[in-house]
């Protein structure tokens with residue numbers, strides 16, 4: 001180990017001598033002079049000796065220096081020296097000045113990266129502003145989705161739309177439909193990613209905008225400065241939805257979206273009752289097929305009746321047959337189907353359930369069923385319009 005080096009901060013010969021003797025070590029790296037001796041020789045109270053030395057010199061050793069600039073690391077006290085010596089190997093250390101310089105460099109790099117990210121997203125936003133968002137070119141589905149999104153996630157001044165994960169209202173009955181709404185609006189350039197979206201919501205590699213996390217980004221409407229404000233647009237669209245003068249084709253399209261939202265309301269309730277029994281269940285194509293066919297004859301409220309009974313029967317089956325929960329949950333779709341078919345064949349009077357507080361009405365349901373279609377009870381007790389036999393395509 002190198003010897004202790006001293007840099008004096010005082011011109012006093014006495015104090016310099018005190019510092020020399022205080023920090024003097026022998027070949028075993030032990031201090032030569034005891035504090036009590038120094039206190040007597042230099043006539044300084046013991047309690048003030050260490051602070052006097054600290055004010056008069058900086059002691060350090062070449063063994064440990066700043067990994068960046070090479071400045072030796074000072075010993076704060078004898079205790080500090082002994083502790084660091086006892087560790088045996090000196091750790092890596094960076095002086096305060098270099099740490100500050102590194103922090104400043106990191107800050108600048110972050111700022112530059114943020115700026116590059118904003119520039120890339122701004123570029124995309126600018127591209128969407130040509131021709132920009134206006135009410136005229138929107139379809140019924142566009143309008144219903146956009147109005148719902150603005151109501152569920154719009155900021156107070158509608159300057160932006162919050163990230164989906166921060167919504168306090170239910171956008172649509174299911175997370176799957178929520179995702180579909182965001183995808184639809186984004187693909188149609190009706191909403192754009194906000195340039196000030198959080199860093200973790202965007203992936204940029206080699207200066208290229210790679211992907212984004214739809215639940216985490218903030219959104220903005222590509223409105224032109226000379227066009228209507230977001231507030232004005234929302235008002236116009238709401239007026240249009242509740243008016244009697246819908247553009248051509250909207251009525252036919254409304255039947256399709258009515259069926260879709262009714263289906264998702266059933267899926268929403270199905271998830272609640274299945275989880276009620278401690279089952280896990282992912283609705284697949286079979287379940288959707290069954291629920292769609294139930295909704296040809298029954299309202300959502302009546303479908304809830306079948307769904308609740310099917311889940312109860314699955315729970316009983318699980319106990320009776322000592323089968324797995326997954327197997328028990330899998331009998332639910334078939335059970336709903338059988339019940340609905342019997343109800344139809346035997347002309348049951350199927351009692352409609354009420355909404356369950358755990359499956360509340362979504363903003364989308366409110367906008368579509370109450371505002372636009374003006375159905376009583378939010379369409380809950382209305383049988384969805386039948387599918388046109390000439391057009392079995394059920395995609396929107």
Ligand SMILES: [Zn+2]
Pocket residue numbers: 066067068069070071094095096097098099
């Ligand atoms: Zn340094």
